[in-house]
Amino acid sequence: MDLRKKFGIKIKSLREQRNYSIEYLANIANIDRTYISDIEKGERNVSLLIIEKLANAFEINIKDLFDYEK
Template sequence: MENIKIKFGLKIKELRKQKSYSQEKLAKLASIEKSYISNIENGSRNVSLEVICKLAKAFEIEIDQLFD
Protein backbone atom coordinates (compact mmCIF):
# COMPACT_ATOMS: atom_id res chain seq x y z
CA MET A 1 0.00 0.00 0.00
CA GLU A 2 2.87 2.37 0.70
CA ASN A 3 4.06 2.13 -2.88
CA ILE A 4 0.89 3.68 -4.33
CA LYS A 5 1.04 6.56 -1.84
CA ILE A 6 4.65 7.25 -2.81
CA LYS A 7 3.86 7.08 -6.54
CA PHE A 8 0.87 9.39 -6.10
CA GLY A 9 2.95 11.83 -4.07
CA LEU A 10 5.64 11.92 -6.72
CA LYS A 11 3.01 12.62 -9.39
CA ILE A 12 1.58 15.52 -7.36
CA LYS A 13 5.06 16.95 -6.88
CA GLU A 14 5.82 16.59 -10.60
CA LEU A 15 2.59 18.34 -11.61
CA ARG A 16 3.14 21.07 -9.05
CA LYS A 17 6.61 21.78 -10.38
CA GLN A 18 5.37 21.74 -14.00
CA LYS A 19 2.88 24.46 -13.06
CA SER A 20 5.55 26.32 -11.06
CA TYR A 21 3.33 26.19 -7.98
CA SER A 22 4.73 26.33 -4.49
CA GLN A 23 3.20 23.95 -1.98
CA GLU A 24 1.50 26.97 -0.45
CA LYS A 25 -0.04 28.04 -3.77
CA LEU A 26 -1.29 24.52 -4.51
CA ALA A 27 -2.76 24.27 -1.02
CA LYS A 28 -4.60 27.54 -1.50
CA LEU A 29 -5.93 26.54 -4.93
CA ALA A 30 -7.09 23.16 -3.59
CA SER A 31 -8.43 24.59 -0.30
CA ILE A 32 -6.32 22.26 1.82
CA GLU A 33 -3.49 22.82 4.32
CA LYS A 34 0.09 23.28 3.08
CA SER A 35 1.28 20.59 5.49
CA TYR A 36 -1.20 18.19 3.88
CA ILE A 37 0.42 18.82 0.47
CA SER A 38 3.82 18.07 1.97
CA ASN A 39 2.51 14.84 3.49
CA ILE A 40 0.99 13.78 0.16
CA GLU A 41 4.23 14.46 -1.69
CA ASN A 42 6.34 12.44 0.75
CA GLY A 43 3.89 9.52 0.62
CA SER A 44 2.82 9.62 4.24
CA ARG A 45 -0.80 10.60 3.62
CA ASN A 46 -3.68 8.37 2.54
CA VAL A 47 -5.56 10.78 0.27
CA SER A 48 -9.37 10.83 0.16
CA LEU A 49 -11.41 10.99 -3.03
CA GLU A 50 -12.49 14.49 -2.04
CA VAL A 51 -8.88 15.69 -1.89
CA ILE A 52 -8.07 13.95 -5.19
CA CYS A 53 -10.91 15.90 -6.81
CA LYS A 54 -9.66 19.15 -5.29
CA LEU A 55 -6.13 18.52 -6.56
CA ALA A 56 -7.33 17.74 -10.08
CA LYS A 57 -9.36 20.94 -10.08
CA ALA A 58 -6.39 22.96 -8.79
CA PHE A 59 -4.21 21.56 -11.59
CA GLU A 60 -7.03 22.09 -14.12
CA ILE A 61 -6.86 18.47 -15.25
CA GLU A 62 -9.08 15.38 -15.24
CA ILE A 63 -8.80 13.07 -12.24
CA ASP A 64 -7.39 10.19 -14.28
CA GLN A 65 -4.38 12.33 -15.23
CA LEU A 66 -3.29 12.20 -11.59
CA PHE A 67 -2.69 8.47 -12.06
CA ASP A 68 -0.79 8.44 -15.38
Protein backbone atom coordinates (compact mmCIF):
# COMPACT_ATOMS: atom_id res chain seq x y z
CA MET A 1 0.00 0.00 0.00
CA ASP A 2 1.18 3.50 -0.89
CA LEU A 3 2.40 5.74 1.96
CA ARG A 4 -0.22 8.41 1.23
CA LYS A 5 -2.98 5.80 1.61
CA LYS A 6 -1.53 4.51 4.89
CA PHE A 7 -1.24 8.04 6.23
CA GLY A 8 -4.81 8.83 5.16
CA ILE A 9 -6.14 5.71 6.88
CA LYS A 10 -4.26 6.72 10.05
CA ILE A 11 -5.71 10.25 10.01
CA LYS A 12 -9.24 8.96 9.44
CA SER A 13 -8.82 6.38 12.20
CA LEU A 14 -7.59 8.99 14.70
CA ARG A 15 -10.40 11.34 13.72
CA GLU A 16 -13.06 8.65 14.14
CA GLN A 17 -11.61 7.43 17.47
CA ARG A 18 -12.06 10.95 18.81
CA ASN A 19 -15.50 11.35 17.23
CA TYR A 20 -14.28 14.40 15.30
CA SER A 21 -16.07 15.42 12.14
CA ILE A 22 -13.93 16.48 9.21
CA GLU A 23 -15.18 20.02 9.78
CA TYR A 24 -14.16 19.98 13.45
CA LEU A 25 -10.70 18.63 12.68
CA ALA A 26 -10.33 21.23 9.93
CA ASN A 27 -11.19 24.00 12.39
CA ILE A 28 -8.85 22.92 15.19
CA ALA A 29 -5.99 22.17 12.78
CA ASN A 30 -6.58 25.28 10.66
CA ILE A 31 -6.68 23.20 7.47
CA ASP A 32 -9.36 23.32 4.78
CA ARG A 33 -11.91 20.52 5.19
CA THR A 34 -11.57 19.42 1.56
CA TYR A 35 -7.82 19.09 2.09
CA ILE A 36 -8.42 16.76 5.06
CA SER A 37 -10.85 14.71 2.99
CA ASP A 38 -8.22 14.39 0.27
CA ILE A 39 -5.61 13.34 2.87
CA GLU A 40 -7.93 10.61 4.16
CA LYS A 41 -8.44 9.33 0.61
CA GLY A 42 -4.68 9.24 0.05
CA GLU A 43 -4.88 11.89 -2.65
CA ARG A 44 -2.58 14.49 -1.07
CA ASN A 45 1.16 14.63 -0.70
CA VAL A 46 1.17 16.21 2.76
CA SER A 47 3.73 18.84 3.77
CA LEU A 48 5.60 18.90 7.06
CA LEU A 49 3.57 21.93 8.13
CA ILE A 50 0.30 20.04 7.65
CA ILE A 51 1.71 17.01 9.49
CA GLU A 52 2.61 19.27 12.41
CA LYS A 53 -0.86 20.87 12.41
CA LEU A 54 -2.53 17.44 12.45
CA ALA A 55 -0.34 16.16 15.28
CA ASN A 56 -1.11 19.29 17.31
CA ALA A 57 -4.84 18.96 16.62
CA PHE A 58 -4.80 15.34 17.84
CA GLU A 59 -2.48 16.30 20.72
CA ILE A 60 -0.01 13.56 19.82
CA ASN A 61 3.64 13.39 18.75
CA ILE A 62 4.33 13.64 15.04
CA LYS A 63 5.92 10.17 15.08
CA ASP A 64 2.61 8.70 16.25
CA LEU A 65 1.00 9.73 12.95
CA PHE A 66 3.32 7.23 11.27
CA ASP A 67 2.66 4.33 13.62
CA TYR A 68 0.60 2.12 11.35
CA GLU A 69 0.61 -0.86 13.71
CA LYS A 70 -2.01 0.62 16.04
